[in-house]
Amino acid sequence: MIVKLFFGIVGLAVAPFLGGLIAGLDRKITARMQSRFGPPVLQPFYDVFKLLGKTPSAVNAWLVLCSYLALMGSALAVFLFFYQADLLLIFFVMTISAVFQVMGALSVNSPFSQVGAQRELLQMLAYEPLIIIVFIGIALKTGSFSIEVIYAQQAPLLYSMPLLFLTLGVALTIKLRKSPFDISASHHGHQEIVRGVLTEYTGPQLAMLEVAHWLDVVLILGLCSLFWATSLLGMIVLLLVTYFLEILVDNISARLTWQWMLERALASGIILSVVNLLWLYALK
């Protein structure tokens, strides 16, 4: 109990730095893929500090409240992950963050913010069911939703649930708003300056959401790590390959519409994951 609490607190303390670093590397690698030199690896930190130093100004107070709550939700989810808590519980806490970001964006009568929020809701509709099914698949295989038990498995989960891992990959691309699913807030300067659901968050509020995003990245990589929990090396390789593929897909694909996302990505994710569930269920 105490040990787990310790893991949770340390994990939460390290996660923002890790997340920021990953964001920096992401930008560097992306730049190289586009034959640019790219910003320094620590650039995301500089950005966030600069945002924090700006004079606070917001259209309404709800944006401020919602950015605090979003950061709280993400931080709590990361804490629970390192505490090795229940997967579904972590999922529900994760939605707190997403929901409050959207609610803040909806509180402002700006077309960009409104459309961004509606699209973000559709992205949530696309990734939430997939993540739930993946978690239930894990529990079907391991007999528990507890991360502690899942990490204690003898064989890597990837062997028995490759399609569920693929589904998780799709869900994560949507959750991280990477191309082709950067529908609600494009991350790339060359595509769009107004960042959809994030349009009205400024200064310190935007900084908080940026940190929340880093925490989400760490959490998501943590979830991927469940699929190769038997050796540290295997886990690291799996995460590196997964994240590299995410960046690659991000760079080689154009943004698609939400209709495409719901009709193709969500539908194929459901089919893939149910097929995997079926064989796990049959073998049980």
Add this chain to the structure above:
Amino acid sequence: MLQVLLFLSIIAPVIAGGIAFLDKGNGTRKKVVGVTAALLGVSALLLTLYVPGALAYESGLASAMSVPVLVLDLALLCLILYIGWSRRHGLIMALAAVQLAGMVVLEFFMHPQTLDGSPAFVVDSLAVTLVLVVSLVGSVIAWYAIGYMKEHEEHLRLLETKQPRFFAIILVFLGVMNGLALADDLTWIYFFWEVTTLCSFLLIGHDGTDEAKANADRALWMNMAGGVAFVVALLYLQQASGTLSLTALTGQIRHGGSAAPGLLLIPLVALCFAGFTKAAQAPFQSWLCGAMVAPTPVSALLHSSTMVKAGVYLVLRLAPLYAGTYVSTLVAVCGAFTFIAMAGLAVGQSNGKKILAYSTISNLGLIIACAGINTAASIAAGIMLLIFHAVSKGLLFLCVGAIEQKIGSRDIEDMRGLFKVMPKTALLTIFGIITMMLPPFGMLLAKWMALESAVEASGAMPVIVAMLALGSGLTVLFWARWAGIMMGSADPKLVVGFEQQEATIGRSIRSLALAAAVLSFFAPMVYVWLVGPAVEAMLNAASPLLFTSESFGLGNSYGVFAVYPLYILIAGGFWYAWQETRRRGMAGETLPYMSGIQAAQDGKVGFIGPMKGFVEARSGNYYIGVFFGEDRITRTVNTVAIALLAMLLGGVLQ
């Protein structure tokens, strides 16, 4: 003592209803409703002293009621027959006639031994749970109705008040629901069941418009169809097993094995079908959506604490009897399908009351799916959902009623920026919505329990899981959207302004909000005290998968939901965020980004358009009519639901 409590819970509201009907004075009506509400609440709380532990059997009250119930039952069916005749509604008449014939055969030719050795009322944990929901939430709604109906009738400019009749039916409804929960004899349950049908028919048609009448008729015939199934089950059970006592039946079935023998599955399916109609499961959802024409307290009552809860109560109570059979799997699939289909329909709606209606049916579907998954953990999840849904949904209906009376619309697009107009009501509505979709609140705890137990579903597990997952995603979508647009304001300071609320309305809304917050915190205690014992009593054994109170929350071998620490952390975080937001004044007001010169005029934001004119910015939600439009998918939904029902019936008849 127990007799007194049963009297107070079941008969006293009926008598109070009679007084409210005869007395035309406004002052006394308020007193009658207030006193009845208080008595109901107290007696429901005192009833909990009897659980878990001794089941209360045979009482004097029961034998005194036996003949009146029989007479009233037949009179009731004749009355419905008459209603059908006066409306020239052949279907209602036919359904009533079939039931009347069935009951005559049962009572006069098969002579069931109603009170011979078997109990008349059984006070067990599950029954007390429903009694608590009815008596506490239902009473708050009745109290709210006092303020609401006054305003409602002023708005309609009625020459003569119809309130005596209205409150009489509401009070009778509460008493009858308690009777339904506590009765053990199936003929009695059937009697109370049909009275709730009649009450809801009268309440839906209360305003007397053509639409109200048509919708009331639809509610009547759909529920009468369920009633016919109920009568079939009664006849079949009497013939096959010689008893109509639930306790005796449960004992008999258990004696033979773990679940019902093949033959008894037919009456069980008939009873489930009756439960489906009452709980407005697809394809019967249209009666509950149509019930929205009634005054808001009626919708609140039908949706949160009475009527539909009777349907899921029956399906939950019978769950152990069909455990492990084909029926169980099909019940789970039907419930999960309603869950996802109704959540989808809710996404396509901009009418606030319809969103609430579809979300109710969707949640009832989830409860029925839990009954069908049929493990100790899933039944517990179903009961938890029943409790927390009643509180949160009651709160939301009362809020929407108050909003509608103020702004004259129930469309959520008209609720944009409601915080400026009705700060307190808007905040409480947002709170109500959050209790429906986010942790650490009770609904989420129950949904967590449901999803965790879905892993153990005996049949069709992948399909059920996929439907539950998709349904959850849709649920978040329509709730978050509604809560978000209500917050809108252009004030950089977080100030909760003054709002005039009618006393009974304001108090009832606040008390339900408080109940939602407090109950969610004490959810593990609610579980240990009521729900866990209820499941253990139903299954007649402790199950290893049943959740227990551990690690500051609830958990089983699959996982733990640490309610207390999570609640404290989130509440603390919220409090901090709220304080910081209030404290931190924004340096300068800004206007939303408009991709041009933004401007504000008369409190509206927009931009400077061509010819230097002010153009107001407008936006609307995505309702995604292509996928979720009512006119687009209702037919498909009904077709699939009918196919599933046919599978349920056909599989059993083989």
